[in-house]
Amino acid sequence: MINSRVPGFRNLTTGERRDTIAAQPAIGPEALTVLDPDAGLTLEQADHMVENAVGVMGIPVGIATNFTVNGRDLFVPMATEEPSVIAAASNVARMARGNGGFTTSRSTPLMQAQVQLLDVVDPQAARLRLLEAGPEIVELANAQDPRLVEIGGGVREVLVRLVPSSRQTYVVLHLVVDVRDAMGANAVNTMAEAVAPRVAEIAGGRSLLRILTNKADLRLTRVRAVFDAGQLGGAQVVDDMVDAAELAVVDPYRAATHNKGIMNGITAVVLATGNDTRAVEAGAHSHAVGPDGRYTSMSHFEKDRDGNLVGTMELPMPVGLVGGATRVHPVAQANVALLGVQSAAELADVIMAVGLAQNTGALRALASEGIQRGHMSLHARNVAVTAGATVDEIDSVVARMIADRAVRVEAAEAFLAELRSGAGQ
Template sequence: MVALDAHHTTPSGRTIMTNSRISGFRNLSIEDRRAKVIVESALDARRLDALSPEHGLGLEQADHMVENVIGVLGIPVGIATNFTVNGRDVLIPMATEEPSVVAAASNLARMTRDHGGFVTTSTPPRMQAQVQVLDVVDPVAARLRLLESRQELIEIANAQDPQLVSFGGGAVDILVRLVPSSRQTYVVLHLVVDVRDAMGANAVNTMAEAIAPRVAEIAGGRSLLRILTNKADLRITRVRAVFDAAALGGGEVVENMLDAAELAVADPYRAATHNKGIMNGISAVVLATGNDTRAVEAGAHSHAVDEHGRYTSMSRFEKDAEGNLVGTLELPMPVGLVGGATKVHPAAQANVAVLGVGTATELAEIIMAVGLAQNAGALRALATEGIQRGHMSLHARTIAVTVGAHLDEVDAVVARMIAEKSVRTDFAEKVLAEIRAGARA
């Protein structure tokens, strides 16, 4: 077994010695789960109060976040256990309404622990803004003129955000592309900005607005669009993990998982569902931490288009020399810890505290580990019992509660639905009526 160093010191100096391998966590009460998370994450006892509906996002806060507020929507937050990321055990909050997601990620993370867990690397946190220039008579020469003006444009951009520059970020480069269209050839300048621990949209958009007049003047045209691109292909996070063959179910299961994964590589119809499974894990952590799920999803799916313009699998799976399953995943991961809902939403703040992350890069790497675990979990289900058995077992509990089953009735209703392979509302109502009739007899 690989020795793991679970110590972690946050920017505030708080030392965490988390153990994410919590046996029987799912069988604890909500109160006991919270207590366990508080202990393992070394949090103040009241830190998770924001995850209770009565203490979470209020109407007054919501009214300052978006327009025309009439209320707030609750989403279940579960804790993914068993994760070791770059040698550190971490408990991971996931916000999702879909059954089986948290359980699958936790289960597959357990199967990596004897092989060192998840190992990640990241590029610098660089986002890009595009400035579109129209009506350029000499676009090829205009491109070179803009490249010659690189330093001038970078200085104009950085003057807009001296604080970001003081933290070691700011505009670092420009790229210029010629984009032919049915109307004309557009000159499109990309401003490359190191956004540090921010997602970066506001910073790069402000800089793009500032340089646009000068860009148009140099190019000899007029500027139109001045906005970031969510194809964040300069901000890549990579993760790899070894999933133990015996824990997965043996060599035959590994082979079936490899064939299931390869269909997603070869077939865009399968890739769409395969990648959705990856995003089940990724989006749940992105949402839990108050980050922009749409931006992350757009960047991830655009990255899944290969050099031939074909939509394919985001992940890749292989077999190592010992017969274990090796999974890898590389995606843009534009998330932040400063600004936006991450700093406004009390539940997002609580979830970030549970993670104990100090940088946006560290957050991105944990998110990617969950995406890979979730993907492996879906592949294993497909390669063995089929996706419906595990999914519907958890879905059955939701149906039981929906039809009005009390806490002491839920397990019996679920057991009947699973036994008779009839996970439906009408059948649950029938079972519940029979249980109650029997109790009165």
């Protein structure tokens, strides 16, 4: 069984970190081989994935430690260029371990496709005609993907909405599809294309758009965790974190940045596993718009009877293990194997846990020392490298920049010159 609690992991060298992970049961040394830049995505593979390929772009992949999700420890691969994300998620995951870590639940993996109908002269009656023809439409749609039906998926329901606009009232048919372990875009798009002519005929109009919606509000994953007040910094820090989170609930200006912090964690895991970051982000942000049309927080925080912080979140999480880059990109395959998840639902659970952890870490920083202290400490390493510091010089330059509160390239260059001048004496 994996133990994701590795004290001092951040202080190890890259090689030592890899050896530590590879030594865990069910992982092995070969699991990380493909993470070497010269062993990852080839130019030939890239050319098959996108049009007009000219190369590949590397993004750092780090490992978030300390995560326990539904009673199971795991190492979480995260692909991100932002310095503080992985450290914050790992630190907060450690604080949740004593209370059982992260607990998740979810709905059925339902995705929806829309067929937009124009020039319908009797929209109300057309809606009823389409609903009456529901069994026929379901049968036609399911015929497009018999394998999906075989494994328990397929169309579950036909919905019809009337959407008024300044142009006309559109009749919009929704296919609600259980996509199982796929993200589902290709499956539902194919179904929408197939049923559109018959749907238009029944409605007495013509079809225009035939495509999925990324507002995946029927495919929800929920996560909750309890964070120890003492480890967070005490009762006052907990109170301040709750108030900081509440501002994001009531103020869309704060919500935008608050939710960006959540997506820092979510997008890093989605990207690392070869899933569609844009689809996940679109679904999450659209879900953050409340019934009143106001953009609000994706997460919620409160105190329990013991004064500990309780964090909860519920979001659409349309990710898959079947198809797409997850099955093509060698690094994505390695990262999925490292996680050890067996289904799209399990992957969604992990992603949500990381999002909540990252959000909690940002709130804690804001409610205590401020966001810049930890962020700039990690950012300083990038600045030192930009200034030309070698591996042996980075720590000294970083320490000097932080002590002088001057995390800037020109300051790093000056400190580096002093360091080298002293070394030459």
